[in-house]
Amino acid sequence: MILVTGAAGFIGANFVLDWLAQADEPVINLDKLTYAGNLQSLESLKGDARHLFVHGDIGDRALVDKLLAEHRPRAVVNFAAESHVDRSIHGPEDFIQTNVVGTFHLLESVRAHWGSLPEAEKSGFRFLHVSTDEVYGTLGPGDAPFTETHPYEPNSPYSASKAASDHLVRAYHHTYGLPVLTTNCSNNYGPFHFPEKLIPLMIVNALAGKPLPVYGDGMQIRDWLYVKDHCSAIRRVLEAGKPGETYNVGGWNEKPNIEIVNTVCALLDELSPRADHKRYAEQITYVKDRPGHDRRYAIDATKIHRELGWKPAETFETGIRKTVQWYLENTAWVAAVQSGDYRNWIGKQYGTTA
Numbered sequence: 001m002i003l004v005t006g007a008a009g010f011i012g013a014n015f016v017l018d019w020l021a022q023a024d025e026p027v028i029n030l031d032k033l034t035y036a037g038n039l040q041s042l043e044s045l046k047g048d049a050r051h052l053f054v055h056g057d058i059g060d061r062a063l064v065d066k067l068l069a070e071h072r073p074r075a076v077v078n079f080a081a082e083s084h085v086d087r088s089i090h091g092p093e094d095f096i097q098t099n100v101v102g103t104f105h106l107l108e109s110v111r112a113h114w115g116s117l118p119e120a121e122k123s124g125f126r127f128l129h130v131s132t133d134e135v136y137g138t139l140g141p142g143d144a145p146f147t148e149t150h151p152y153e154p155n156s157p158y159s160a161s162k163a164a165s166d167h168l169v170r171a172y173h174h175t176y177g178l179p180v181l182t183t184n185c186s187n188n189y190g191p192f193h194f195p196e197k198l199i200p201l202m203i204v205n206a207l208a209g210k211p212l213p214v215y216g217d218g219m220q221i222r223d224w225l226y227v228k229d230h231c232s233a234i235r236r237v238l239e240a241g242k243p244g245e246t247y248n249v250g251g252w253n254e255k256p257n258i259e260i261v262n263t264v265c266a267l268l269d270e271l272s273p274r275a276d277h278k279r280y281a282e283q284i285t286y287v288k289d290r291p292g293h294d295r296r297y298a299i300d301a302t303k304i305h306r307e308l309g310w311k312p313a314e315t316f317e318t319g320i321r322k323t324v325q326w327y328l329e330n331t332a333w334v335a336a337v338q339s340g341d342y343r344n345w346i347g348k349q350y351g352t353t354a
């Protein structure tokens with residue numbers, strides 16, 4: 001079996017659902033259930049013995065030691081993190097606690113466990129750390145996309161905390177020989193995405209008749225990847241990646257934010273038109289920019305394609321249509337998310353109530 005941390009979150013939940021749809025290897029899901037952890041995303045696994053949920057913190061040494069000793073997973077996939085840049089600007093401490101200190105404790109538990117394994121199990125063991133392109137900082141308009149050797153230049157408390165965790169993971173390989181793999185992926189979108197991030201926020205606000213808040217001039221560029229393509233990349237790296245290596249994962253889909261928002265609006269015009277027949281794009285409102293806002297991210301995914309044969313299955317056009325459709329069909333999931341802590345957060349960030 002494998003141990004997956006943070007699998008009640010957006011990408012982790014998609015990863016576990018895809019994993020169990022493709023194979024019968026069981027998953028232990030260790031998740032603290034912060035505001036971003038939502039077991040409803042895994043509702044379809046209720047009663048499925050292949051999914052064991054454990055409520056807890058990656059930084060809890062006693063708990064993680066016990067889980068590793070009891071279940072002897074052949075791999076640990078670490079998704080657990082605080083992940084929202086705007087939250088990291090309002091309050092960086094949780095980011096340091098989970099992303100840096102939590103990852104450190106997890107590595108310590110894994111190192112002790114790995115060290116005690118018999119040789120055959122030891123050589124097959126993997127620790128896969130899921131990270132982000134944001135650790136590389138920001139690009140100018142004509143710069144080449146980030147390769148794995150791009151210098152680390154994180155600009156937000158979120159990206160700085162992820163960069164610190166990447167460095168710890170690297171050091172545990174270099175110093176102790178721990179068989180680690182690191183993936184640095186671009187912006188994901190798709191089902192079960194918490195509606196504080198750009199794409200799901202725009203969908204739910206549009207449908208609720210609320211303003212669509214675009215930061216600054218809306219010309220910041222992100223490189224978008226459908227979440228299930230990220231999951232297939234992680235599976236492939238786990239299967240064939242070389243210990244100690246990092247792999248950049250991206251969809252070759254650079255788009256300015258305003259184009260993303262307009263695309264979402266156009267899809268909603270088609271799939272769920274406004275009652276007054278006006279266009280959803282009329283709800284777009286330019287708001288104050290994010291402090292220190294990175295202008296452009298772009299991933300060069302050549303290495304993972306060349307060495308491991310991975311490439312995304314979805315284009316942006318197919319992925320965004322599936323995503324909008326998913327939100328239209330899963331209003332109960334959205335309503336449940338919105339009734340929780342989400343309300344307080346929206347108020348703090350935008351000065352309104354959800």
Ligand code: NAD
Binds near residue numbers: 078
């Ligand atoms: P998310 O915020 O949706 O989910 C994070 C999950 O981790 C939640 O279920 C939360 O409860 C859990 N968690 C938080 N602190 C924990 C702790 N101390 N112990 C155990 N569980 C804890 O995040 P996501 O978007 O699914 O991102 C998952 C990972 O992928 C993160 O490491 C993130 O940095 C990385 N990543 C995300 C993106 C993206 O576009 N969302 C892109 C690249 C990389």
Ligand code: TYD
Binds near residue numbers: 086216218257
């Ligand atoms: P986000 O989804 O928060 O991801 P990240 O900051 O990790 O890239 O934001 C994506 C882009 O969209 C980013 O440039 C900020 C912008 N944005 C808005 O313009 N308005 C919003 O309400 C949000 C949440 C993000």
